[in-house]
Structures are given as structure tokens and as C-alpha cells.
Amino acid sequence: SEVKKIAVIAGDGIGPEVVGEALKVLKKTEEVFGYRFETEDGLFGGIAIDEKGTPLPQETLELCKNADAVLLGAVGGPKWDNNSKELRPETGLLGIRKALGLFSNIRPAVIFDCLKDASTLKPEVLEGTDLIVVRELTGGIYFGEKFRREGANGQEAVDTCVYDVTEVERIVRQAFEIARTRSKKLASVDKANVLETSRLWRETVNRIAPDYPDVELEHVLVDNCAMQLLRRPSSFDVIVTENMFGDILSDEAAMLTGSIGMLSSASLGEGAFGLYEPVHGSAPDIAGQGIANPIATILSVALMFRLTFGYHDAAEAIERAVKEVLDAGHRTGDIAVDKSKAIGTIAMGQLIVDAI
Amino acid sequence: SEVKKIAVIAGDGIGPEVVGEALKVLKKTEEVFGYRFETEDGLFGGIAIDEKGTPLPQETLELCKNADAVLLGAVGGPKWDNNSKELRPETGLLGIRKALGLFSNIRPAVIFDCLKDASTLKPEVLEGTDLIVVRELTGGIYFGEKFRREGANGQEAVDTCVYDVTEVERIVRQAFEIARTRSKKLASVDKANVLETSRLWRETVNRIAPDYPDVELEHVLVDNCAMQLLRRPSSFDVIVTENMFGDILSDEAAMLTGSIGMLSSASLGEGAFGLYEPVHGSAPDIAGQGIANPIATILSVALMFRLTFGYHDAAEAIERAVKEVLDAGHRTGDIAVDKSKAIGTIAMGQLIVDAI
Ligand SMILES: CC(C)[C@H](C(=O)O)[C@@H](O)C(=O)O
Numbered sequence: 238s239e240v241k242k243i244a245v246i247a248g249d250g251i252g253p254e255v256v257g258e259a260l261k262v263l264k265k266t267e268e269v270f271g272y273r274f275e276t277e278d279g280l281f282g283g284i285a286i287d288e289k290g291t292p293l294p295q296e297t298l299e300l301c302k303n304a305d306a307v308l309l310g311a312v313g314g315p316k317w318d319n320n321s322k323e324l325r326p327e328t329g330l331l332g333i334r335k336a337l338g339l340f341s342n343i344r345p346a347v348i349f350d351c352l353k354d355a356s357t358l359k360p361e362v363l364e365g366t367d368l369i370v371v372r373e374l375t376g377g378i379y380f381g382e383k384f385r386r387e388g389a390n391g392q393e394a395v396d397t398c399v400y401d402v403t404e405v406e407r408i409v410r411q412a413f414e415i416a417r418t419r420s421k422k423l424a425s426v427d428k429a430n431v432l433e434t435s436r437l438w439r440e441t442v443n444r445i446a447p448d449y450p451d452v453e454l455e456h457v458l459v460d461n462c463a464m465q466l467l468r469r470p471s472s473f474d475v476i477v478t479e480n481m482f483g484d485i486l487s488d489e490a491a492m493l494t495g496s497i498g499m500l501s502s503a504s505l506g507e508g509a510f511g512l513y514e515p516v517h518g519s520a521p522d523i524a525g526q527g528i529a530n531p532i533a534t535i536l537s538v539a540l541m542f543r544l545t546f547g548y549h550d551a552a553e554a555i556e557r558a559v560k561e562v563l564d565a566g567h568r569t570g571d572i573a574v575d576k577s578k579a580i581g582t583i584a585m586g587q588l589i590v591d592a593i
Numbered sequence: 594s595e596v597k598k599i600a601v602i603a604g605d606g607i608g609p610e611v612v613g614e615a616l617k618v619l620k621k622t623e624e625v626f627g628y629r630f631e632t633e634d635g636l637f638g639g640i641a642i643d644e645k646g647t648p649l650p651q652e653t654l655e656l657c658k659n660a661d662a663v664l665l666g667a668v669g670g671p672k673w674d675n676n677s678k679e680l681r682p683e684t685g686l687l688g689i690r691k692a693l694g695l696f697s698n699i700r701p702a703v704i705f706d707c708l709k710d711a712s713t714l715k716p717e718v719l720e721g722t723d724l725i726v727v728r729e730l731t732g733g734i735y736f737g738e739k740f741r742r743e744g745a746n747g748q749e750a751v752d753t754c755v756y757d758v759t760e761v762e763r764i765v766r767q768a769f770e771i772a773r774t775r776s777k778k779l780a781s782v783d784k785a786n787v788l789e790t791s792r793l794w795r796e797t798v799n800r801i802a803p804d805y806p807d808v809e810l811e812h813v814l815v816d817n818c819a820m821q822l823l824r825r826p827s828s829f830d831v832i833v834t835e836n837m838f839g840d841i842l843s844d845e846a847a848m849l850t851g852s853i854g855m856l857s858s859a860s861l862g863e864g865a866f867g868l869y870e871p872v873h874g875s876a877p878d879i880a881g882q883g884i885a886n887p888i889a890t891i892l893s894v895a896l897m898f899r900l901t902f903g904y905h906d907a908a909e910a911i912e913r914a915v916k917e918v919l920d921a922g923h924r925t926g927d928i929a930v931d932k933s934k935a936i937g938t939i940a941m942g943q944l945i946v947d948a949i
């Protein structure tokens with residue numbers, strides 16, 4: 238089959254460790270399924286600041302643009318937290334999203350059977366929870382004009398939240414399409430009782446909705462959604478919302494599953510191209526110790542196979558292998574009940590590779 | 594003692610029912626403690642739209658301005674949801690906050706022993722949770738300029754988030770002061786890695802912090818806070834944040850206690866004056882049935898006694914009476930395990946009055 242180019246951005250903290258295992262999984266699927274991948278490494282985030290003086294070097298951006306997909310580990314750490322804006326890893330993250338046109342962030346929040354007890358929620362409340370947060374990723378208050386000025390009461394800071402109807406429409410249509418492939422329920426989250434951008438959002442959703450008569454639509458105010466996610470997580474299927482609300486709600490949704498070390502995410506644009514990464518961060522506190530859980534990154538490869546390459550057989554094989562290894566009782570420290578029996582990053586990666 | 598003037602705004606839905614019971618409690622504390630109150634009713638919200646053509650009539654505003662405190666039931670309902678902006682209850686709510694200078698919203702999220710099981714969180718996670726969210730209430734994206742315009746890609750909507758250093762300083766100082774009277778821990782929540790207003794917020798917090806060396810300060814990013822509230826609710830003491838984040842996080846915090854029918858809130862300005870209301874909404878679905886839980890509104894009276902009047906004895910008596918009635922097993926439908934044994938709004942109010 239055709240060779241697929243994957244840009245590999247290991248990043249900071251535990252990034253290189255977890256990406257290392259994901260690459261072994263990639264290799265194994267080549268052998269088993271005959272797919273062919275070409276990977277190339279790029280510098281990004283804190284390490285790029287250290288080595289190139291910028292979180293998103295031009296050559297990394299070019300590498301990504303010429304690839305079919307991007308696999309990202311994690312970026313950031315205390316070392317760069319107090320840098321000026323242009324020299325912070327987050328700035329690179331926002332920059333790469335915008336430059337690659339990744340307007341949609343897709344985060345499945347699912348419960349892993351073997352981790353049911355890891356959640357702080359009662360198991361009977363979580364039962365059956367399987368939702369996806371679709372977050373708008375290149376608009377809103379993240380990218381609007383920001384500045385300081387002198388006001389009547391001293392210094393003022395300003396952020397601007399802007400959405401145009403085209404930006405709203407494309408993300409909402411994508412969410413409707415995703416809902417169609419699932420339980421056909423879409424919750425659109427906004428703050429239409431206060432914000433003008435939310436009113437535009439809601440009008441747009443209502444205008445588009447008739448094109449998806451098979452999908453059941455509800456509008457939920459963001460504050461209410463933060464509550465309902467706790468009260469009735471299993472009643473949600475697809476949640477679509479703007480950038481800032483999506484940042485907050487997708488983290489809340491991820492945490493309530495109790496499976497944050499296991500969750501993967503995709504950032505997509507118009508075509509098949511996508512950037513895939515674990516939901517968890519760079520965990521500087523455990524970096525370099527060989528104990529990080531590589532499963533979220535490995536499952537990000539499975540998500541890439543599904544959404545960008547359409548390699549459903551290999552995606553399924555990876556997901557099945559992960560389940561098998563967990564069912565056999567193997568655990569990294571973050572998900573182990575008995576920490577003394579926990580295995581390391583490499584051991585976990587190898588078990589999954591062997592199970593494929 | 595001096596006569597205190599209380600403006601009573603029953604509002605919509607279950608508002609009049611729950612406020613009715615709170616007024617009986619007020620009367621009883623007059624008899625028991627010798628305090629004297631003068632109450633006067635004002636129209637506000639949906640009912641004011643119906644009767645006066647505006648959610649916040651000028652005479653209601655005057656009534657509040659001339660009072661020592663305001664007791665509010667709840668406003669809003671589906672009947673007014675599709676009205677134009679000026680004719681929506683929420684507009685009245687934002688208007689009254691601004692007009693009365695209520696820049697601070699204080700929401701205690703506590704676990705009621707008898708309701709431990711009502712939360713969707715595991716009891717061992719909730720154990721010891723007792724936090725207060727201090728939300729900035731008259732600034733930020735709620736009150737910044739909002740408009741539509743034609744852009745290159747069709748219609749655009751714009752919201753502006755503005756904070757000046759004075760607005761941040763007064764709310765943050767208040768939060769530090771509150772933390773001082775409690776466990777001396779303050780979590781300041783922002784999105785300083787993305788927003789300019791958050792960077793001003795964080796700078797201001799750090800500038801003020803040395804004045805409160807006895808208070809332990811942490812900065813938490815808003816997305817992380819949405820997670821940590823779920824993971825370790827009991828580790829928080831006071832959380833201070835801007836308007837929009839506070840709207841979302843205070844609702845999340847309220848819901849995780851499982852006690853939402855029991856939570857009260859205060860909105861304060863510079864002086865002792867305050868507006869007190871239950872955290873729950875107008876619950877139009879059960880309005881007029883005599884089954885609403887009046888406890889949150891009754892506890893709002895206790896909060897008024899504490900924060901505005903300094904009537905700590907009466908506040909304590911109310912809180913003790915509520916506890917006694919609950920400990921004796923009495924429940925309204927929302928908090929009853931055995932719904933067939935649930936009592937109504939008036940019965941619950943009477944039991945609490947009798948217990949004072
Ligand atoms: C690091 C930060 C800028 C980023 C965001 O807010 O988008 C992160 O929280 C995320 O969700 O990917």
C-alpha cells in the first residue's frame with residue numbers, strides 16, 4: 238500500500254517515552270497488516286525553545302505540512318512557564334493549530350472497564366458513559382485581539398472573542414456528522430443568555446439542524462453542562478462547543494471517566510489530515526523515569542488509523558490488544574491498584590506490541 | 594434593635610413558594626432574638642416583564658437601593674426565553690448586579706451529612722469538602738462590548754472581555770480576607786497561558802499576595818481546576834476567579850456536593866449590603882405544586898444575617914434548625930430517598946420555624 242508520512246513530535250517531559258512505545262506499535266502494524274509508514278521527527282515545544290529559540294520552528298511546521306498526519310507526545314513544563322509569551326510552549330501549540338487549520342478537536346471520553354473504580358464518580362453513574370467532546374480549536378477568545386491599555390481605573394487588559402458564521406458552521410456540521418455515526422444525539426453548548434458569539438452559535442446550529450433530522454439536538458448552557466456532565470454523564474453522546482468552553486468541559490469530561498492516562502484526541506481540519514495526541518500532559522514530575530503510561534499515545538495511533546487513514550482493521554487490532562493486556566491485569570503505576578506490581582512504559586508497550 | 598429593611602424579590606417559578614417560607618423564618622427570628630425587619634416586595638424577572646414590560650423596573654431598583662439587603666427567590670422560565678434581549682429575565686439579573694455594584698458572588702459548596710449519598714461522587718472523595726467559590730460578578734466578558742458585524746466570511750459576532758486592575762484587586766482582596774477566616778488556602782483560577790485578562794489577573798494576585806502571608810496561594814488554570822474539583826474537592830478552601838470561569842466552576846462545585854437544593858449564595862459590593870439567593874433556579878417544571886425545597890432560601894437568610902447584619906446568633910439558630918429537621922429524617926421530594934414520604938414546601942418551612 239501507499240506510504241503514509243507521519244510527522245513525529247515527541248515534545249517535552251514524558252512525551253519522548255510514550256511516543257517511543259507508540260512508534261513500536263506503528264512498526265508492528267506495518268508487519269502485521271502490510272501498511273507502510275515513513276516517520277520523521279520534529280522539534281516542538283520546550284525542547285524547540287531550548288534548541289531553536291522558538292516553540293514552533295519553521296522546519297517543524299513544514300514537516301507537518303508535508304505529512305499525512307502528526308503524532309504528538311506532550312509539550313510544556315515548569316522550565317518554560319515564566320518565559321515571555323513568544324517563548325512559551327503553549328504559544329507553539331496555538332500556532333501549530335492555526336497554521337495547520339486544525340479547527341476541530343475531538344476528544345472521546347470513555348470508561349475503560351478495568352478502570353471503572355479509578356473514577357471519583359460512582360460506578361452506577363458512569364455506567365455506559367461514552368461521549369465525545371468536539372471543541373472548536375482555532376477561533377474565539379484564544380485567537381482574538383489581546384492587549385493592555387490605560388483606563389480610568391489603572392491598567393486594563395482586553396481579550397476579544399470573535400466567531401464568524403463560517404467557523405461555527407464547519408465545526409457544527411462536523412459534530413452533526415459524528416453524531417450520525419454514533420447514538421445520534423448532539424448537545425450544543427453555549428452561553429446564549431449572555432454572549433453575542435453564543436447567540437450567533439445557537440442561530441447557526443438551529444439553521445443547520447434541519448439538514449440532520451435524524452440527530453436529536455439539545456442546547457445546553459455552559460454552566461448547566463458543567464453540572465449535567467456530573468449528574469448524567471451517560472446521557473451525552475456528542476457535545477459540540479466553542480474553544481474556551483471546550484477547553485474546560487473536555488477536561489472535566491476526561492477527568493470524570495477516571496481514565497485520563499488512557500484518553501486520546503484528534504485535531505482535524507477540512508481534509509483527512511490530523512494531529513493526534515494523548516489528552517494527558519507532559520507530566521514533568523515523572524519524566525525520564527520510565528514509568529509513564531503509553532496507552533493514551535498508543536490509542537492516538539489507533540485514532541489516526543481510523544480518522545486519517547481509514548485503516549480500521551489495524552485500529553481495531555490496537556484497541557483489542559490494549560484491552561487484552563489490561564484484561565490480563567497489567568498496569569502502569571498511574572492505573573495500578575497495587576503499585577508494587579506496576580510495570581514500566583517499555584514493558585507496557587512491549588506487551589501491547591506482542592498482543593497485536 | 595434597629596429596624597433592617599429587606600427588599601424581597603420572589604421572582605418566577607418556585608421563587609414565591611420558597612421565599613414565602615424564608616419570610617416565616619425571618620419573622621420567627623424577630624420573635625426569638627428581638628431583631629426587627631421591614632420587608633417590601635419588588636417585581637423582578639419574568640413577572641416584571643409581564644406586568645411592567647421590563648425585567649428590572651426602576652421602582653424595584655430603588656427599593657433595593659434603599660434596603661439594607663435583598664432576598665431573591667429565582668428568576669426566569671421558558672415563557673421568556675425567546676424574548677428579545679431587553680425583555681429577558683437574565684438581562685434584569687445582569688442589570689441589578691451592575692446597578693447595585695455587586696462585584697462579588699460568594700457560593701459556599703458544602704456537603705450536608707444527610708445528603709452525602711445524593712452526590713454522584715464517591716462519599717470518600719467528598720469527605721470533608723467545604724469550599725467557597727468567590728466569583729467576580731460585574732466585569733469580564735459579561736459586561737464588555739458585544740456586537741455583530743459583516744466580516745470576510747459572513748456575519749461575525751464579537752464579545753469583549755475587559756478587566757482593569759482595580760476590579761481584579763478588590764475581588765482578590767475580598768477572597769484573601771475570606772480565606773483568612775477559614776482554612777487559609779486560596780486558589781486563584783485563570784487561563785494565564787492564553788488570555789491577557791488572565792495575565793493581568795495573575796500579576797495582580799501575585800502583587801497582593803505578600804499582604805496575606807498567612808494565606809497559602811496556588812494558581813490553577815481553569816481547565817485544570819475543572820478537573821481538580823472532581824479529583825480532590827476537599828483540598829480546596831477558597832477559589833477566586835473571574836466572571837465567566839466562576840459561572841462554570843461554581844455550578845460544577847455546587848453539583849458535586851449533591852446538595853444543590855440546599856446551597857445559598859451572596860452577592861456583595863463594597864459595604865455590608867448584599868443580595869442573597871438560593872443557588873438553584875426557578876424550576877418552572879415544579880412551580881406552583883408546593884413541593885419545592887425551601888432550605889436553600891432559608892439558608893440564604895442565615896447568610897444574610899452573618900454577612901450583612903452580623904446577627905451570628907440568629908444565623909446559627911437557623912442553620913441548627915435546618916440540621917435538626919434533616920437529622921430527624923424530614924425531606925422534600927428533591928432530597929428524599931423514599932419519595933412517597935416526602936413533605937411539601939410549607940411543611941418543611943414550618944418544621945424549621947418550629948425548630949428555631
Ligand atoms: C496548553 C493550552 C494552551 C491548551 C489549550 O488551552 O488549548 C491545553 O489546555 C489544551 O487543552 O490543549
Ligand SMILES: CC(C)[C@H](C(=O)O)[C@@H](O)C(=O)O
Nearest residue numbers: 430431460683684686687840
Ligand atoms: C442567568 C445567568 C445570566 C446567570 C449568570 O450566568 O451569571 C446565572 O447562570 C448565574 O450564575 O447567576
